[in-house]
Amino acid sequence: LLGQKEIPFNELEKAGLLNKTKIAEGGKKLRKNWSPSWVVLVGNSLVFFKDPKSQTPSSWKPGNSRPESSVDLRGAKLHWTNELSSKKNVFKLRTVTGNEFLLQSETDSLIREWYTTIQNVIDRLDRE
Numbered sequence: 312l313l314g315q316k317e318i319p320f321n322e323l324e325k326a327g328l329l330n331k332t333k334i335a336e337g338g339k340k341l342r343k344n345w346s347p348s349w350v351v352l353v354g355n356s357l358v359f360f361k362d363p364k365s366q367t368p369s370s371w372k373p374g375n376s377r378p379e380s381s382v383d384l385r386g387a388k389l390h391w392t393n394e395l396s397s398k399k400n401v402f403k404l405r406t407v408t409g410n411e412f413l414l415q416s417e418t419d420s421l422i423r424e425w426y427t428t429i430q431n432v433i434d435r436l437d438r439e
């Protein structure tokens with residue numbers, strides 16, 4: 312887990328509000344529980360924060376709040392899905408450890424940007 316003072320500012324690639332639910336932990340299925348999450352892409356990790364309240368992508372700074380959890384993107388897989396939710400604009404993120412998350416936004420362009428940016432990080436890590 313990334314501690315709140317450990318996020319190197321220069322590695323912050325993207326931050327914003329998405330709907331999130333974890334659907335598996337270590338390959339074991341979990342009950343869905345959608346909630347808004349402040350999502351930050353930094354270095355090799357996707358970091359989730361609670362209670363985004365008045366955050367905006369430009370005002371968010373590392374150290375503002377404590378991360379809820381983080382995901383190592385090395386070896387992770389992204390897939391758009393129409394089957395795993397009735398919501399639109401949903402993609403699944405699966406980590407090498409078998410943790411699975413669904414991420415969603417009502418805004419098409421926004422979710423596409425997230426998908427592309429996360430995929431670029433995964434591709435970069437694959438080449439290392």
Ligand code: I3S
Nearest residue numbers: 332342343344345394395396397398401413
């Ligand atoms: O895959 P599911 O079971 O249809 O997912 C829905 C449930 O998680 C539901 O909660 P309850 O289990 O308390 O009924 C959520 O409210 C829904 O949002 C979930 O479906 P969507 O299609 O929104 O992912």
